[in-house]
Amino acid sequence: MATKPTEKELSDVTLAVQKLWDLDTNRLTPGVDYDLNLPLALRRGDNTRDHLFKFVSNKPSKMPTFQLFYHLLDNYIPETGIPEEVDTHELSENQAFLKACLQTAPMIYTLNYLKAKGLFQGTEAAFEKALDKIWFKLYRREGVGKDSSAFEHVFVGEVRNGEAKAFHNWITLYFYEKTGKIDYEGFVPSRGRNEKPDPTAHIIPIRFTFKGALKPFSTSFIGTSPEFELAMYTMLFYLGRQDTKARLDDINLNIKIYPFFEKDGDGTKLIGSAFPEIV
Incomplete structure (x- = not known):
């Protein structure tokens, strides 16, 4: 599939997000590459005996971006x-991960898109440096030292004042579940709606605790590649969008991007958080 944006995609960011979704050929297939347990979450603090992931195949171990992530x-x-x-x-x-992502179709498309929009001009090497700054530059979120970064918050997750924050990446959830750090509580209907859990969906809302810190509601992509999420959030950050409506996997979403302005130095704009909301 072509990685150069069309005029329609350049004029309609929703189409560009859909194109990134279509380019995510490394996305895993539910029921084949993984399967989920989705019991309805009851009262907060009631953990299920089941793990979120029934199984995950060895397919991710054969794909560089998954392994490097x-x-x-x-x-x-x-x-x-x-x-x-x-x-x-x-x-x-960090560098190896970014280099691998830059060889994938979603990231190639994002670079071409930003160049076509006049938002980035430079080589792939220059774009790698820009990505390193956006995602891995440490900044002070709380306290006196540099305790956070966009990548840590969005893709890894953090605990703040006893509550789990972010934790929106499914590979991280799988990693923490395997190491016994997450207690899964189940599926949470988004915004209190009467919806039934769908284990084949690529976006799910769940509740869990991380080392005792509650995450009462978290929406995550499931099975998507790291490069898809990195590419989409990067593109929307450069476009200056905090809210972007999209329909992916037959689910209506709003992609949230919260900017973060450094508290120290020159107040550089970075990413504070990024995640999908079901609407």
């Missing part, structure tokens, strides 16, 4: 207020 998950202290320290090995892991 997985390597990043133990690089962070998932709690605000505690300064992060990044060593040279972790920096090299």
